[in-house]
Every structure is written in C-alpha cells, then in structure tokens.
Amino acid sequence: MSQHASQNRPGALLPESMPLYVQIKNLLIARVIKGEWGPGELLPSEMRLAAEYGVHQGTVRKALDEMAAQNLVVRQQGKGTFVNASSMRHSTYHFFRVLPKAGGSMEAPTTEFVSVETVPATAVEHDRLNMPDEQRDVVRSVRVRRFAGVPKIIERVSQPAYLFPGLAELYRELQPETTYGLIERRYRVLVVKVVERLTAVAASADDAALLEIAAGTPMLEIDRIAEAIDGQFVEWRVSRCLTDAHEYVVELT
Amino acid sequence: MSQHASQNRPGALLPESMPLYVQIKNLLIARVIKGEWGPGELLPSEMRLAAEYGVHQGTVRKALDEMAAQNLVVRQQGKGTFVNASSMRHSTYHFFRVLPKAGGSMEAPTTEFVSVETVPATAVEHDRLNMPDEQRDVVRSVRVRRFAGVPKIIERVSQPAYLFPGLAELYRELQPETTYGLIERRYRVLVVKVVERLTAVAASADDAALLEIAAGTPMLEIDRIAEAIDGQFVEWRVSRCLTDAHEYVVELT
DNA sequence: CAGTGGTCTAGACCACTTA
DNA sequence: AAGTGGTCTAGACCACTGA
Structure with missing residues (x-):
C-alpha cells in the first residue's frame, strides 16, 4: 500500500x-x-x-x-x-423537504401509523426496491403526518423485509418519528442518498378520507427511493402532501 | 498578499x-x-x-x-x-429538473414566447427579486414549453430591468431556449444557484386555455429564484407543469 | 498539557494536452 | 518538449478540545 x-x-x-x-x-x-x-x-x-x-x-x-x-x-x-449519524446531520429531518410556507411556523410534524404489515411484494415493489429474486416479502406501512394537529401528508412506505427482521414489530411498538434514525440505530444501516420524483395528482377517495378533504383536491406526490451507504435500496416511499400551507423546498447548484 | x-x-x-x-x-x-x-x-x-x-x-x-x-x-x-460556462455544465438544462417519466423519450422541449413586456414591478416582484428601492421596472415574459409538440409547461418569468438593458428586445428577437445561457453571453451574468419551492395547484382558466386542458387539472407549480455568482437575484420564475407524462426529479444527499 | 484537525509551504514525480 | 493540473510526501505552525 x-x-x-x-x-x-x-x-x-x-x-x-x-x-x-x-x-x-x-x-x-x-x-x-x-x-x-x-x-x-x-x-x-x-x-x-x-x-x-x-x-x-x-x-x-x-x-x-x-x-x-x-x-x-x-x-x-x-x-x-x-x-x-443522522442525529449529527443538519437536522433529524435532513431528507424532509416539506416545510411551512414562508412566514409559517416551524413546528415539527407528528406521525401516526395507520397500518403496518409484512406481505409479499408486488411486482412494482420488487422492481423499485431492486430486490433479489429469492426475497419476496416487504414491510408495508401507512402513516399520516400532522402539522399543528391537522393531517397534511400520507406516506405509503415499502421496505425489503429480509434487510430488517422484526421491523414491523418495531414500528408498531415505537411509532418512530423518523424511519432512518430507527434503522440506523437498530440495523446499522445508514441512508445517505434519496432520489425523489414529484408530480401533481388529484386526491383519491382514500386520501380524502384520511386527510378530511374533498376528493380531487390537487396534491403533491413525492415518489422516493432511499439508498444506504452500501448502495442497497432500503425504502420505497410514496408521499402525498397537501400544499395549501406547506411547500417542497429544494436548492440547486 | x-x-x-x-x-x-x-x-x-x-x-x-x-x-x-x-x-x-x-x-x-x-x-x-x-x-x-x-x-x-x-x-x-x-x-x-x-x-x-x-x-x-x-x-x-x-x-x-x-x-x-x-x-x-x-x-x-x-x-x-x-x-x-453553462454550455460546459452537465447539460444546457442543468437547472431543468422536469424530465419524461421513466421509459419516456428524452427529447428536449421547444420554447414559445407568448408575451414579453417591460413594466413596473408589483410589490411581490420587487420583494422576491430583492430589488433596490429606486429601481422599479421588470421584464416580464410568459413562455410555453412543448414536448413532442404538446404544451406541458407555462413559465411566467420576471427579471429586474436595470440588470439587463435591452433584454425584452433580445427575447423578442432571439426567442432563446434557455434564459441563463443568454444572460451569460450577453450580460456576463452567471447563474450558479436556484431555490425552488414546489406545490400542487389546480389549473386556472388561463392555464387551461394555454395548455388545452380542463380548468382544475392538478398541476405542479415550481416557484424559482435564481441567484448569480455575485449573489444578485436575477430571475423570479413561476412554472406550472402538467405531470401526466413528466416528473420533477431531484437527488438529495 | 497532549492530541486533534486546519493551514501553509516545499519539492518531487506523474498523466495528460498541445505544439 | 514544454506546460498543465493531479498525486504524494515532508515538516512546520496554528486553533481548538478535553483531561
């Protein structure tokens, strides 16, 4: 050397x-x-x-x-x-780009788990998460985030089960605010990169029920793949956000 | 030294x-x-x-x-x-994050100027562009971008007139594909940073007419401030995009 | 105080480009 | 062959941290 x-x-x-x-x-x-x-x-x-x-x-x-x-x-x-460690990064919400619009208050959102299950992956999940053929199960969870008590974001998250044994139980037990902090502490998996694809969509009937809004309301959909330090894809997350009082902020250089 | x-x-x-x-x-x-x-x-x-x-x-x-x-x-x-020079960057569309959805073709959009005018700035324009009090005028332009001939994006752009004398005439004459390449060549102003704020909105009657869609269609609104190498704010741009076949892609680390 | 990373200088050799 | 940026070593001094 x-x-x-x-x-x-x-x-x-x-x-x-x-x-x-x-x-x-x-x-x-x-x-x-x-x-x-x-x-x-x-x-x-x-x-x-x-x-x-x-x-x-x-x-x-x-x-x-x-x-x-x-x-x-x-x-x-x-x-x-x-x-x-993510706790040492700019903030706990390093990858969280949805912020109150200028002039709004800066309070952090709360997180409520609507459902957590371990199920066979759909073809799309299997593909997006780049899972090996012999691995079939994903941990699928749905969460609602509230700002000042008002529900604003629905997150539908899929993660390869084989990478995180016992993750479903952990979610049910701890109801963590941030996924990445948890998997870092418990599984020593460090998320270092996410790719997000944003589109505008109309709220579905499910969305409308969870967020107490009218179906068809324009929402910001964020499709995210999270990548660990070793290049593994550890999460596919589709978030739908109401952007009446919040916005997605990004700085490009 | x-x-x-x-x-x-x-x-x-x-x-x-x-x-x-x-x-x-x-x-x-x-x-x-x-x-x-x-x-x-x-x-x-x-x-x-x-x-x-x-x-x-x-x-x-x-x-x-x-x-x-x-x-x-x-x-x-x-x-x-x-x-x-922007021509030496990753691509001419370095700051252009709206791409065809996965599997779509990669052709560049065309640009059509709908209107160009030099007018007194609104209070909002004056504030967002951080203009000095004694400067009152902005160059305001509206453009439509088409992918494969189909209009997908409306851009409403405001720029401080005092920074770019003769810009309105240049726009009418050249109809440039990219603003930043033009102001770099003509005014030696180099854009190095943009901050974008994204929300989901419903198409207005104006939007609907320009894009030949139904009013109320969900659209992705991108509110951008562009900053030059010396920290000057050189552009405020509000883009509204149809995201049926395209998406806004960003990579965070 | 010793140990750490941060800065600065100095000089060597390398790989690449151009003429 | 000359000039450029890229890499590597070497040693000095500094500012900051914590015992």
Whole structure:
C-alpha cells in the first residue's frame, strides 16, 4: 500500500491503479459499512490511520476530506473524525423537504401509523426496491403526518423485509418519528442518498378520507427511493402532501 | 498578499481571520465577476497565480479546488482551469429538473414566447427579486414549453430591468431556449444557484386555455429564484407543469 | 498539557494536452 | 518538449478540545 510499492507495479497493485487516497477512502468506507465504527463513533486520528496504512498523513487527510464532503463522516477540530449519524446531520429531518410556507411556523410534524404489515411484494415493489429474486416479502406501512394537529401528508412506505427482521414489530411498538434514525440505530444501516420524483395528482377517495378533504383536491406526490451507504435500496416511499400551507423546498447548484 | 501582510491589515477587505486560500478564492471570484476572464475562458495557471499573489502553489490549488467544487470553474489536467460556462455544465438544462417519466423519450422541449413586456414591478416582484428601492421596472415574459409538440409547461418569468438593458428586445428577437445561457453571453451574468419551492395547484382558466386542458387539472407549480455568482437575484420564475407524462426529479444527499 | 484537525509551504514525480 | 493540473510526501505552525 506504500507509494513506492504502487509505483513499482503500475496498474497491478489494486484492481485499478486508482490514486492512493481513493484506495484509502474505499478501504475506510468498507470498514464503516462493516460496522467497525458505529454511527456517531470516533475514527482513529489521521496520524494513526497514516501509520496503519503506511502513507503520509496528507494522503489520509484527502481521503477523509472527501468522505466528509459526501457526509459520510464529520470532522471536528480538536476532537477528531466521527462516522456520520443522522442525529449529527443538519437536522433529524435532513431528507424532509416539506416545510411551512414562508412566514409559517416551524413546528415539527407528528406521525401516526395507520397500518403496518409484512406481505409479499408486488411486482412494482420488487422492481423499485431492486430486490433479489429469492426475497419476496416487504414491510408495508401507512402513516399520516400532522402539522399543528391537522393531517397534511400520507406516506405509503415499502421496505425489503429480509434487510430488517422484526421491523414491523418495531414500528408498531415505537411509532418512530423518523424511519432512518430507527434503522440506523437498530440495523446499522445508514441512508445517505434519496432520489425523489414529484408530480401533481388529484386526491383519491382514500386520501380524502384520511386527510378530511374533498376528493380531487390537487396534491403533491413525492415518489422516493432511499439508498444506504452500501448502495442497497432500503425504502420505497410514496408521499402525498397537501400544499395549501406547506411547500417542497429544494436548492440547486 | 503574504500571510504576514494580511495579518498587518486587520479588518481590511480580506480579514486576517480568513485562511489564505479563502482570501485567494474570494479575490479570484471577484475577478471572475468583474469579467476579467469571460465564461469558458482560461485562467492563469496555478504557478502564475501563486507567483502573482506571493503564495505557494498548493494554496492556490486549494482555492481553485473549492471553486471547482462550487462549479465556478472547471479543471482539466494538461489544459488548465476554465471559468464555468453553462454550455460546459452537465447539460444546457442543468437547472431543468422536469424530465419524461421513466421509459419516456428524452427529447428536449421547444420554447414559445407568448408575451414579453417591460413594466413596473408589483410589490411581490420587487420583494422576491430583492430589488433596490429606486429601481422599479421588470421584464416580464410568459413562455410555453412543448414536448413532442404538446404544451406541458407555462413559465411566467420576471427579471429586474436595470440588470439587463435591452433584454425584452433580445427575447423578442432571439426567442432563446434557455434564459441563463443568454444572460451569460450577453450580460456576463452567471447563474450558479436556484431555490425552488414546489406545490400542487389546480389549473386556472388561463392555464387551461394555454395548455388545452380542463380548468382544475392538478398541476405542479415550481416557484424559482435564481441567484448569480455575485449573489444578485436575477430571475423570479413561476412554472406550472402538467405531470401526466413528466416528473420533477431531484437527488438529495 | 497532549492530541486533534486546519493551514501553509516545499519539492518531487506523474498523466495528460498541445505544439 | 514544454506546460498543465493531479498525486504524494515532508515538516512546520496554528486553533481548538478535553483531561
């Protein structure tokens, strides 16, 4: 793994002759996935890692800087480098983009589980979650989120059962506010990326009943796939939101 | 610009509290804004900039790396560092997130200008665009975008007239596909950030007439503020989209 | 106080582009 | 061949943290 060794075997040391700092970064990510350091835990210092891998501190630094840029770790001067935990992110609602319209109050929503069941996956669920053929079951749950007591969002969530044994019971028991915090603590699965597809739809009869509105009311539908640090798809969620007092905010650069 | 010199000028344009590479970065950004190098043009090499500012190459490198991370410049090994031009970005439609639904074709939309006028700003326009009190006029335009000939999006755009003299005439004359490419080429104003707020709305009578649909059809409304490299707000755009065959896609990390 | 990450300099070699 | 950005090492000093 030393610079000298890689120079003497061009293109041969590792599957691809990637830069040293990229190799270090990949090794560190693999160790984070393996759970060697849990969410929120302290990594060894730059100097220790450099000694361990036989490279210069600056090389480890560049690897850790890139991991920090990807939100995999958080660096704190004087303290050290920590595995990112969702509790350490911008907020518990890091991936939650539905906010009160400008001027509205900032209170967090409450969550009520309408139903939780473990059932065979539909073809669509199986496909969207990229599940292996031999795995058939999903944990399907329906939740209603209320702002100031008023129901505004319906979430229909499907998750591969084989990744999360006992998840249905956990949901019934804990009724957690945030899915990702729970699966991170209980299953050591860290969600690092979501892809959302937004459309405008008319409220169905089911929606209307749950939200106490007229059927046909325009709603914002958010179709989300959540991806874990190892690339597994861990959730397919379809949310329908009333946007009379809230809006979906996103910043693009 | 040496570390020593900046320490001797507390509270100056470049506060001593900032790291050297941040000061260099700010100076370089200022020069880009001033137009010293136009969009797509080559910056001096790291070595030249380091000599010019009297710092080490590595310090300039860190400044340029951060500018590259912000998409202000593009770095190419063996060639040099270039000011970002929207034509060099991921695509001409870098900020355009409305895409055909999965499985749909990928053809680009056409743009038709319905109206262009220079008029006094409403109170809302003045506020949203953060315009100075003494500036009163906006260029207001309405466009319809068609996919495969079918009208799907109405865009209502307001821009501060004082920032873009002659813009209304340019719009009438050129009917450009993309606003940002035009104002970059003609006014050397580079849009680097947009904030979008999405809601679901019912099509108005106006919308229905322009898109040949029934009033009340659910539509996706995208309220966008576009920000230039110097922090100026250069556009307020409200788009209404039919999402029967298209969707708004965003990836969050 | 020792240990951590943050900044800065210095110099080497590399891969890529252009002429 | 010359010039560019990309990588890596090396060592210095700083600011911040916590015992």
